Amino acid sequence: MTKKIVVTGLGATSPLGGTAPESWAALLAGESGVASLQQDWVKELDLPVTFAAQAKVRPEDVLSRQETKRLDPSSQFALISAREAWADAGLEGSDVDPDRVGVDYSTGIGGLWTLLDAWDTLKEKGPRRVLPMTIPMLMPNAAAAAVSMNLKARAYARTDVSACASSTEAIANAYDHLQKGYADVVVAGGTEAVVHPLPIASFAAMQALSKRNDDPATASRPYDISRDGFVLGEGAGSIVLETEEHALARGARIYAELAGGGVTSDSYHITAPDPEGSGAARAVYAALGQAGATPDDVAHINAHATSTPVGDIAEYKALLAVFGDRVHSIPVSATKAATGHLLGGTGALEAIFTILALHNRLAPPTINLTSQDPEILLDVVTSPRPLGDGPLLAISNSFGFGGHNSVVAFRSY
Structure with a gap:
């Protein structure tokens, strides 16, 4: 029998806001999360594109110092949004069975900042100065692991990597996993943190990025006759999905039904x-x-x-x-x-x-x-x-x- 799958929690940290409600309000208000980059490396490297959509709230302003040191920015964003979604679903401090909670989380690239910082350290200071946490921080499944460990989700923790389709695929997979009974609750979503000179240079080289350096806020213009490419962004989104039976049994607020993927x-x-x-x-x-x-x-x-x-x-x-x-x-x-x-x-x-x-x-x-x-x-x-x-x-x-x-x-x- 097909189960009804429902959405009970939302969390986001985005270029428009540090939470899902803040991001939604800014979206409705017609705001832009795109602005010129202020980092020194923009001028030092003479980048052809000098703007991006950075997360409005920096993860170091939300997470503990230890969390920011042990997680790549991509995992930091994931953890922030997942915690928000978990609390929004009313699951914080609940007696939900950890063995019945799963994680379907995704990224397109993974821990790029960790990888490239470690490469710089290796070249400049030698192998003894490379951090021992480098691999656990750069691996693509790091975000799913961080969410799973923090929320005590023990049914499974899976990672989808399919470029820009990744987190939508993660949600579609979560639907299937709930239908198959792998879990009663799933945290699904995706994250990315690659506002870094290498991806900017690479995307620009393939003529994929807008080059409206003089007017960043209007650079992303879908369907406009003058569109000239996308704007690189960063952040994460998480949703809590449950079987309707499980959600109703605990009196959860339901936003919508995930009908299929x-x-x-x-x-x-x-x-x-x-x-x-x-x-x-x-x-x-x-x-x-x-x-x-x-x-x-x-x-x-x-x-x-x-x-x-x-x-x-x-x-x-x-x-x-x-x-x-x-x-x-x-x-x-x-x-x-x-x-x-x-x-x-x-x-x-x-x-x-x-x-x-x-x-x-x-x-x-x-x-x-x-x-x-x-x-x-x-x-x-x-x-x-x-x-x-x-x-x-x-x-x-x-x-x-x-x-x-x-x-x-x-x-x-």
């Missing part, structure tokens, strides 16, 4: 999406199929919409293939315009925005859209828009290098 592969190109969006379309169909829904049921879309010239059109073609002409009347939000692109953490943050859109029956705005690309005829939400009464279904899309496609579907509760 879909994961596919383009098998096309290491960085470019399938130009026709066929793999992405199959992921949407898979998520709707698992949700027992049809394209006609979808009332809102949180799009991947990175603001790259090629990617935005490929996603539009995928949506057009699924929804036909009806896609032109479905409210679409492209929230990376405000947050930048959190890579492996972006899907979790956007899932939170999708959940809150359903919970509040309000689609968040897409900022920086001044002249919409005539080849992308979506109904883009540019100011907060009511979603109406009755049952609502929404999808959140994530696509990543390597041809990874992940889509999750949420239903109002």
Whole structure:
């Protein structure tokens, strides 16, 4: 028998705010989390891109000194957001069975700061000065491990690494794990902390980043005719998922239902999406199929919409293939315009925005859209828009290098 899976807790640390409610409020207010970088290495290395979307609240202002010393920034963000989600779900200090709590957590790159700092130390000071915690801090599963140990989640702790689709895939996997009875409660999400000169230089070299150094706040402009690339972001998002039976038994507040997820592969190109969006379309169909829904049921879309010239059109073609002409009347939000692109953490943050859109029956705005690309005829939400009464279904899309496609579907509760 298919179980109903529900969302009971939300947590985020993002370029818009240090918590999920703060991030949501700033998103609705049309704020941008993008700004010029003030680090010395920007000028020292003559970087072609001098801005990013950094987390608004620094982890060292939230965590203990010991935690910041023993965790890479990616794990720091994960722990902050997971603790918030856990408390928001009313599970802090509860008698939930640790053996029935799982973790599905993700990253696109992992502990990059730890890895590169250790390499610098090795070159400059020799092997004896390399920290013994280097490997546990840089490994991609470090965030999942930190969350599991902190929350005493002993059912399992798994890590998804599928580039920018990672945390949406983690949520889809959590749905499957709850259906299979691996756990009663799962903390799912994703994190990334790579606002570092090497990724900036690398992404810029492949012409993926916007180069609007003179106006960072408007640099991420999904669907705009003048879009020129994405903005690198950082942070983490976490959601607590439970079987409905378990949530109701403990009197939990329920935000929404996680109705299903879909994961596919383009098998096309290491960085470019399938130009026709066929793999992405199959992921949407898979998520709707698992949700027992049809394209006609979808009332809102949180799009991947990175603001790259090629990617935005490929996603539009995928949506057009699924929804036909009806896609032109479905409210679409492209929230990376405000947050930048959190890579492996972006899907979790956007899932939170999708959940809150359903919970509040309000689609968040897409900022920086001044002249919409005539080849992308979506109904883009540019100011907060009511979603109406009755049952609502929404999808959140994530696509990543390597041809990874992940889509999750949420239903109002």
